[in-house]
Amino acid sequence: MIKKPFFCLSSPSFSYELFNTSSDQPRIIGSPEKVTLFVKTAYTQKDALALCIGQRVKTGQKLTLFNNSDAYAISSVTGEITSIEPYSGNFGQAHTAITIKTDAIEETDDAFAALTDQPTIESAQSYLADIPGCPSFASLADPERPIHTIVIVGGDNDLLVTTNQYTVMTDTDSVSAGIQILKEMTGIDNIILVVPRESVQGFGHTGAQLAAVDTVYPSLNPKMVMKNVLNTETPAGQTCEDMGVCFFSAEAVASVGKAFKNGHIPLAKTITLITKDEKTLLVKARIGVPFSDIFKACQIEVNANDRLIVGGPLTGTAVYSENHPVLADTDAIMVQDKTDVSLASDYPCTNCGECVRVCPADIQVHMLVRLLENGMYQEAAEEYDLNSCINCGLCSLVCVSQIPIFQYIRLGQYELAEIEMMEADND
Ligand code: SF4
Numbered sequence: 001m002i003k004k005p006f007f008c009l010s011s012p013s014f015s016y017e018l019f020n021t022s023s024d025q026p027r028i029i030g031s032p033e034k035v036t037l038f039v040k041t042a043y044t045q046k047d048a049l050a051l052c053i054g055q056r057v058k059t060g061q062k063l064t065l066f067n068n069s070d071a072y073a074i075s076s077v078t079g080e081i082t083s084i085e086p087y088s089g090n091f092g093q094a095h096t097a098i099t100i101k102t103d104a105i106e107e108t109d110d111a112f113a114a115l116t117d118q119p120t121i122e123s124a125q126s127y128l129a130d131i132p133g134c135p136s137f138a139s140l141a142d143p144e145r146p147i148h149t150i151v152i153v154g155g156d157n158d159l160l161v162t163t164n165q166y167t168v169m170t171d172t173d174s175v176s177a178g179i180q181i182l183k184e185m186t187g188i189d190n191i192i193l194v195v196p197r198e199s200v201q202g203f204g205h206t207g208a209q210l211a212a213v214d215t216v217y218p219s220l221n222p223k224m225v226m227k228n229v230l231n232t233e234t235p236a237g238q239t240c241e242d243m244g245v246c247f248f249s250a251e252a253v254a255s256v257g258k259a260f261k262n263g264h265i266p267l268a269k270t271i272t273l274i275t276k277d278e279k280t281l282l283v284k285a286r287i288g289v290p291f292s293d294i295f296k297a298c299q300i301e302v303n304a305n306d307r308l309i310v311g312g313p314l315t316g317t318a319v320y321s322e323n324h325p326v327l328a329d330t331d332a333i334m335v336q337d338k339t340d341v342s343l344a345s346d347y348p349c350t351n352c353g354e355c356v357r358v359c360p361a362d363i364q365v366h367m368l369v370r371l372l373e374n375g376m377y378q379e380a381a382e383e384y385d386l387n388s389c390i391n392c393g394l395c396s397l398v399c400v401s402q403i404p405i406f407q408y409i410r411l412g413q414y415e416l417a418e419i420e421m422m423e424a425d426n427d
């Protein structure tokens with residue numbers, strides 16, 4: 001969890017970091033000895049496993065996990081599968097981890113290249129679901145929720161992070177190529193590129209309409225973009241997709257453009273690395289590379305009880321090992337020194353009202369958190385708008401009692417969704 005002490009050396013800033021094209025280019029992390037790829041499905045059907053230990057794989061090869069399911073990963077290296085194991089993700093979600101030991105000589109699989117002449121959502125879904133930026137093809141393919149507008153976010157979802165700004169400002173051609181591909185495969189012409197107002201020049205030729213938003217956090221949050229750019233309120237409990245709008249990050253669109261233009265599946269993820277002294281640098285590492293490789297290449301020492309966070313300072317999630325791999329949606333990695341880590345506090349709410357004042361969704365956060373602390377998720381949704389939360393994390397940042405409000409909210413939303421799913425299954 002992120003607490004105010006992260007900012008103790010400097011005043012809290014509520015504006016997005018702005019990427020400057022004269023800033024350093026990303027540091028390229030060299031070939032890893034091994035990668036670990038996650039497939040978002042449980043490792044339960046060993047009899048139906050379509051992969052085996054010792055199997056050799058090529059870079060860009062599709063690794064279908066089970067014979068009777070579509071779940072897959074794309075190998076980011078050439079080498080040999082050394083393990084296939086269950087892995088527990090956020091909130092205990094069941095995944096499968098495939099580890100590959102890398103060969104010195106790289107071979108590239110060309111199965112995807114044969115599909116690039118006529119881009120379709122189906123071909124994209126079956127090869128590109130886990131490319132850098134994680135494009136939302138599943139949303140585009142959902143007949144229950146037809147999409148009429150695609151919004152591309154040329155900025156990032158947390159403070160200090162510049163991964164998507166970097167992409168949109170330095171790889172505009174790939175973003176433009178991706179926009180053309182999206183138009184071709186979906187027939188959707190209403191595509192809007194949203195960028196921070198200060199960086200609005202230079203995007204006139206992308207093929208998307210351009211919209212500028214304030215640099216004040218969380219103006220790039222999808223529900224804020226819905227409200228301020230599309231003039232559409234997203235009702236509590238509904239998603240942007242329910243309203244016919246699908247969001248892509250700039251990096252996802254650039255990855256789609258590169259994939260169909262070059263015939264190779266992009267496998268290098270751009271990441272904003274936030275160091276213990278709050279400096280930021282960009283790195284590029286292959287999906288599956290362990291964080292430890294990045295820290296080593298950037299001379300960052302991680303000691304016992306330091307905290308590793310995937311994501312930015314407001315909305316990131318702690319992970320417990322330097323072996324955690326880079327995933328397709330790892331936009332930022334933050335390292336906090338153990339002396340800056342604040343553990344969950346026992347201080348009670350003082351009713352100071354800071355969380356209520358800062359909340360962009362006008363939630364009575366101090367009341368909401370009381371219910372969430374006691375596991376009263378349905379009451380939290382019915383009485384205090386749990387489902388209206390846009391997950392910005394500002395309430396945790398300002399809480400004088402250092403209550404991990406945002407963590408309670410995320411857990412509450414997850415548990416509530418599980419309850420609702422179980423009730424739907426029982427109907
Ligand atoms: S409750 Fe907290 S995380 Fe949710 S929108 Fe309000 S300030 Fe942001």
Ligand code: SF4
Nearest residue numbers: 349350352353355399
């Ligand atoms: S900021 Fe923290 S202490 Fe203040 S009202 Fe909100 S929950 Fe209570």
